[in-house]
Amino acid sequence: MSGSDAAAVGIRTSPAAITIRDPAELTLDGNEAAARVAYALSDVIAIYPITPASPMGEFADTWAQGERTNRWGAIPRVIEMQSEGGAAGAVHGALLAGAQTTTFTASQGLLLMLPNLYKIAGELTPAVIHVAARSVATHALSIFGDHSDVMAVRQTGMAMLASASVQEAQDLALVAHAATLTTSVPFLHFFDGFRTSHEVAKITALNPSTIDAMIDDELVRAQRRRALDPNQPVLRGSAQNPDVFFQAREAANPFHMAVPKAVQRAMDTFEAQTGRRYNLFDYRGAPDAEHVMVLMGSGVGAAHDWLCAPHNKDRKVGVLTVRLYRPFATQAFVEALPSTVQSVAVLDRTKEPGSVGEPLYTDVVAALAEAWEGPPPLVIGGRYGLSSKEFTPPMVEAVFGELTRAKPRRHITVGITDDVTGLSVTVDPTWNEPETTLRALFYGLGSDGTVGANKNTVKIVGSHTDRYAQGYFVYDSKKSGSMTVSHLRFSPDPIESTYLVAAADFVACHRLPLLDRSDALERARPGATLLLNASHSADDLWRHLSTENQRMIQQKDLAVWVVDADAIAADVGLAGRTNTVLQACFFALTDLMETTEAVAAIKQSIQSTYGKRGAMIVDRNIAGVDQALDALCRVEVPAENILATHAAPRVPSIAPAFVQRVTASILEGKGNLLPVSALPVDGAFPTGTSKWEKRTIASEIPIWDPDICIDCGRCALVCPHAAIRMKVASERDLSGTIKSKPWKGPEGERMIIQVAPDDCTGCGVCVEICPAHSKTAVKHKSINMEPIGDHLDEERTNFDLFRMLPEADRTTLKLTSIKGSQLAQPLFEFSGACAGCGETPYLKLLSQLFGDRSVIANATGCSSIYGGNLPTTPWTTNDDGRGPAWANSLFEDNAEFGLGMRLAADSLENRARALLTRLAPSL
Template sequence: MKTKIFATIDGNEAVAQVAYRVNEVIAIYPITPSSNMAEWSDTWASEGKPNIWGTVPTVVEMQSEAGVAGAVHGALQTGSLTTTFTASQGLLLMIPNMYKIAGELTPTVFHVSARSLATQGLSIFGDHSDVMAARATGFAMLCSASVQEAYDFAAISTRATLESRIPFLHFFDGFRTSHEVDKVETLSHEDLRSHIPEEFIFAHRARAMTPDRPVLRGTAQNPDVYFQSRETVNPYYLACPDITQKAMDEFAKLTGRQYKLFDYHGDPEAERVIVLMGSGCEAVHETVDYLTSLGEKVGVLKVRLYRPFDTTRFVEALPVTTRNIAVLDRTKEPGASGEPLYLDVVAAIQQSNPKSKIPNLKSIVGGRYGLSSKEFTPAMIKAVFDNLALAEPKNHFTVGINDDVSHTSLEYDHDFNIEADNIVRAIFYGLGADGTVGANKNSIKIIGEETNNYAQGYFVYDSKKSGSVTVSHLRFGPQPIHSTYLITKANFLACHQWDFIDKFSMLQDIVPGGTFLINSLYSQEEVWQHLPLFVQEQIIQKQLKVYVINGYQVARAAGMAGHINTVMQVCFFALSGVLPKDEAIAAIKKAIRKTYGKKGDEVVQKNINAVDMALDNLYELNIIPTEQSQSPIPSP
């Protein structure tokens, strides 16, 4: 039996690992949140890391995304296997070349960490505004919903584009997937090579422009031929869904992970179904499991291949018992009769003779969610299902905001929570560039590599980045984690910066009896007196276990100046119980040697000293009744 290979990586690195190995030319121009894919590729090329054919890809940075698209188009015309990475306005600058690439039936994959477009304001965060603006280019569009899917679909889209000759836009949610760290199963060079038949590569090479085989491309056409020529691509687009499904089936034989163009999950006799794509699928998947366990007849239909939209497969994927459908779009098209996915679903149902396929269908409504990475939680998902249960479901709604202008929003229960008790849920408050995020990424890797647990990490950055607050959300558990939303019921919470104590109502997100770790500047006798009264009251009311360390003092004593990340990481492992303490310490030291080995033995030894000293300086706080403490400080 083949040994499984696991890695604990984020979505950007997952995609880059595949894209780098199955291409020969990579044109880049970094734009948030896709930059890491370009940076990984550039790093690997500079290190001489080979692709699956034993050659080092040529990575070239252009002066704009428009230049990148031109470089990709040119490289493809030479018969090279070529890719790029982009998002948001960067993708829009590529659209003119994308029309040409698709019109010439040239196989390539653009990997897009989907991001908001600048409208009333600029946003670096994720939704589907950018990819929806590119849907008329003729690119096939394949959407992945998780880090594992992003890895897998990078391979599947490469296989499908080479056979179909339709260029692919493989997209996934910016930040929510691109920057989420998960434990994923990876592919060896041999696996990737076996997945991409060389006959399709040779066919691509044979279409290269060369003086040895002259062809005419890029002409100007008049009305007598343009229309007819434009219609000649139809057979290729009609064949694309079948080819993509075949690529998915072959991938399943290789890995055991089976995907479909439209994946249904839920009660086989569901009456209410949500249709969507992207990371929101994971949260709906989790919520459907919870609601069906209570006897509700609900389900979710996950859209994988959005273009070409296979109306037959879509309708066949719906339960025949479906009565009400809610289609969720992560974008807004002002002035349209509905958002893009909603309109496609309505058209697919209309064209399918719904009375024979879905005889009980009563309504199809559309809604918008998650623009600019706005939270999309089980509570909101339940509200969508509840809306479908009404005699007249609200159409063209929003969920996740309070729309007090045009009153489109659905009400939802903010306290509704479905997270399992066997999942360790930890939140860490840190300062941008203080090492907290890096330490947490190391913790996820340790747990992912040293245990059988699944691990997930998501990091909330302020758009000002360095010097601003960062909030890390980590989950660990024995089952796959579908929770693509922030933790609101943590059983472990750490504050790495004392100044944050009275600036954020962080203890509202910890469960009663949870563990609270504080990095304090004060002595053991002084800590309680310096805590704001509202924090003291929450600690007592929730019966929290509070642990304190002066991380700065320990770091300085270990020779690490103000770098507290290693110190606080040790405390987390000591208190969370994710790993036995001795195993955790050994794993941390192993990670230190791997992470800092290139910086020299002195740096490694300082970090190891910090590990050894941390537990000696960690203590449980003696909680004093509120009336004996300081004068009140108002809650922020």
């Protein structure tokens, strides 16, 4: 099809795309935006990875290896330390030795740096650390974003500057580096983890002359002159006594008091250079506003979107953005508020149990009490967005709804349903984004390159057109077969929308089964275009969709297109890598760029992305793009529904009540709708839930040929997912199509090797290890990978029958042999570890040998993610309800955590022994 067909298929056209290439613009994510500034202004960079800040360190490391120089023509020394505490120590040392020094971190990593931050601030040492703010682990770990980590820094003496967007992550990074030099107060520059750190957006780049104007080299030299130096020795870090410690702390006051003015001066200089205006507190809205929201970080984007909605044009409302959070500039804050304000809602992206209110709320209350002329406005506090919980314009509306009630509640929560303490505000989700914004959603798998292709698409549109582009990527936490959802926006106007796409103009499902497993169709706006990657022809596709999906497509009048991207990828020698094929189809179905121009840009980026991997890879990708457009076909949507199957429920009705109520909702992508009362209060979840999540991600599964099998059990031993199993059963217990073979045991016993087809990842490790070859058929083994479509129904039934067969009595098994151990029931099954994982077979074996009496202290890392990540977890129980009890503490203390468990077990055992000894005479 041609690019001009786009208009005919329902994609709205926005103002004509002008092809420009402005070197002053960059399309990058928040981490890269901040890291570019930090790198340019550092001599030493001490790093330690922690999500979501890791890319900043990785960028710095890569640039140093590529011999990129900093502003002073030197290559910064980038050193990876053994922990965040180590990185902070190295930063402290490098600073005192006179180097411009930085680091990057988040969450617990930041907390490990706290002792050094007190020191660095106490010694009035200019420095900036950049933080992708993330939840601190409490009842559970979360890698997602909120301000609970940075709020732990507010009392250290560090100045704190908050960025709300990718553009600001760059701009305010520079302001922080400039202001620390003029004030000698170190800065923490932070932005929201994932929402800003990982959002890809088109921004205006910094001009080197801007950096020259902002950074005073004389101050850099002054810092070097303050360095520890044997030519002019001083002593730092003394131990002080009650007589002088207090006074010495107070001696630093003038430096902290000077920070707000210095920051504003740096912002003013920045504006003079770039035209982009920042203030300590930025107010937007009606000059005579009566109701104002105060917040900081990426939530500002959603609040501004709401503010700009037509229905707010004449409302007396406004939004105040906090940029300099510490020191909190009371007078500047009060002056930034309209004098007409009657009530203020302060939103905190953190929770501080037991306090009067969250930190920003208490700051605002105190500031108004101190500096407001006359009776201060009413202030209410709201918690929102914990762990990257969505914060949307309708939620902003709900907060203003609370503010304008006759008696607003003092404390509220936003974005959840709190049916326990009743704090939440009710949200009407109706929201219309500007018609000029093209919104696209892509549902893919972690392994198929969907996210990479979409990042590339954002960059192509950002650099080849005058449109603004934004990409945000949501991952589920499985390591194998994980679903990714790419949220893309393209607009002629700057994009501030810091929330997910709810009503897309274009939806692509890069793997057909995801249509049933996701909310792809729910998020399509009426009349949207739907692109499906499927092996079915355009004529045949319809009958392969579930009744529910057919109905939704008809009701929403979606324009459906199909392409067999897998076949094209396989044909060009890139089996499984469908990214560039589907990327070409996206451009063909939208009017973002002329198709020929887009295809040329894709090929150009293929060259730069894969060039290092050789001409063959480049040629294959280009061949895939060339085939894509010819294979793209429109599907006729019948007016009437035709016979189809119903979508299977996410979990079967026999699943436990908790799984039906809570786990199933999370699996359906409706976890956001679960009320507070649905969740365990202390983070304790039932085990054994992975068996209810049927993912069916393998394209091929192992099929057993019992005639060749030598009963070695190796296939079951090595399977990373416990998806192929061995059992011995009495002949009379066998039924249906389940396959078996004679067993060298009591008369009538038979051995079975059975695959769990919906849980297999298709890694093929079991087939590789199988030693039994056919003597007649070349390459035929006792198990062989075969297309899942040919076997799914039968093997599903067989696995159900297999599960019903009795488990072996472990006391009769020879657990020291492979075969014997594999007859024991695994109590670790169907994990979301990577396909072919080399670690999980050991955990499975451990669970077979000791699982019914294990208490596990799991170190943080891969195993804590595939072992303990919601929605479903693999540690499970036997028929007696016994199985491993599992817990994870922190990254840095697992040995001690496990030792504590051991000490407790020993202590309780000793006590039991003592009690038994005492009771023995009477027994």
